[in-house]
Amino acid sequence: MSDPQWWLLDDLVLARSAIDRAAERRGDGDWVAQALVDPASRFVQVHQGHAVLEGDRLALSGPVAADVPASLLGIDDAGVAYFCAHFDDAPAIDENQRWADLRMPGSNLDSMDAGLMVASVALDNWSRTHRHCTRCGGELSWRDAGWSRYCSRDDASHFPRTDPAVIVLVRDGEDRALLGRQVRWEPAWFSTLAGFVEAGESAEAAVRREVQEESGVRIGSQPKDLVYLGSQPWPFPASLMLGFHAFAQDAAIDVDGEEIAEARWFTREQMARACESGEISLPPAVSIARKLIERWFGEPLPGDWSRPLTRPTR
Numbered sequence: 208m209s210d211p212q213w214w215l216l217d218d219l220v221l222a223r224s225a226i227d228r229a230a231e232r233r234g235d236g237d238w239v240a241q242a243l244v245d246p247a248s249r250f251v252q253v254h255q256g257h258a259v260l261e262g263d264r265l266a267l268s269g270p271v272a273a274d275v276p277a278s279l280l281g282i283d284d285a286g287v288a289y290f291c292a293h294f295d296d297a298p299a300i301d302e303n304q305r306w307a308d309l310r311m312p313g314s315n316l317d318s319m320d321a322g323l324m325v326a327s328v329a330l331d332n333w334s335r336t337h338r339h340c341t342r343c344g345g346e347l348s349w350r351d352a353g354w355s356r357y358c359s360r361d362d363a364s365h366f367p368r369t370d371p372a373v374i375v376l377v378r379d380g381e382d383r384a385l386l387g388r389q390v391r392w393e394p395a396w397f398s399t400l401a402g403f404v405e406a407g408e409s410a411e412a413a414v415r416r417e418v419q420e421e422s423g424v425r426i427g428s429q430p431k432d433l434v435y436l437g438s439q440p441w442p443f444p445a446s447l448m449l450g451f452h453a454f455a456q457d458a459a460i461d462v463d464g465e466e467i468a469e470a471r472w473f474t475r476e477q478m479a480r481a482c483e484s485g486e487i488s489l490p491p492a493v494s495i496a497r498k499l500i501e502r503w504f505g506e507p508l509p510g511d512w513s514r515p516l517t518r519p520t521r
């Protein structure tokens with residue numbers, strides 16, 4: 208099989224990471240305490256899921272005040288330790304710096320910064336929403352250099368959550384691609400179908416269920432009808448997107464109207480025309496959805512949600 212549509216996606220920008228996470232150091236309290244005050248250590252400043260950037264690079268700082276909690280992100284090839292510092296109140300930043308959401312600069316970051324920022328945002332989202340023990344409501348203390356929390360009342364440890372979600376480019380017998388528009392989206396926004404994996408469900412079953420629920424389209428039942436293509440973290444707030452290609456057995460569309468307002472099959476020609484005219488707008492380059500669509504299409508398509516093409520007026 209040499210069809211490139213079946214190769215694993217290797218250009219998922221938020222899946223790139225160049226840092227050694229050094230998980231074996233997290234439990235070494237003496238080493239962590241020393242690294243936290245080492246002037247050579249670098250800190251990603253995070254606040255409300257945003258990080259400080261300067262141009263297309265993370266603006267890293269030296270050690271932060273002792274009352275700002277920090278999580279160990281890893282160690283680089285030169286032995287420098289990297290942390291993220293979790294600020295409840297945003298600290299002052301330089302004039303040429305800015306607070307950025309991962310979706311905005313994500314595709315411009317290099318592999319080192321992408322890995323640092325994705326982990327920082329994921330840990331920060333978890334820290335802000337999991338301050339109390341889920342068993343007894345007690346206060347939690349930080350452990351493992353920020354990678355776990357501990358409740359002394361019932362001796363329980365808590366770890367960062369990751370919620371798996373499936374996202375799928377569905378094709379039919381005429382090699383058309385199925386895209387949908389969510390009810391809460393702008394009228395021109397179209398993307399691949401996606402949804403969370405439910406409790407006790409496999410990723411494959413979630414793909415079949417979500418596609419049928421949202422669009423009425425049924426995926427074929429053969430193993431070859433569903434192919435896994437790769438994953439990337441999507442910490443908004445805590446997802447891991449699992450990407451698939453699937454073949455439809457029955458292409459009839461019947462949208463649910465609750466989550467999906469509209470679903471359409473596109474030939475490549477229709478897709479190119481709709482994107483070029485601004486009739487539809489696809490997700491930004493940082494998303495796995497866009498990579499799935501462009502993998503099927505065969506080359507990059509113009510415009511995205513953050514850079515919409517305006518429909519020509521006559």
Ligand SMILES: [Zn+2]
Nearest residue numbers: 340343358361
């Ligand atoms: Zn507890």
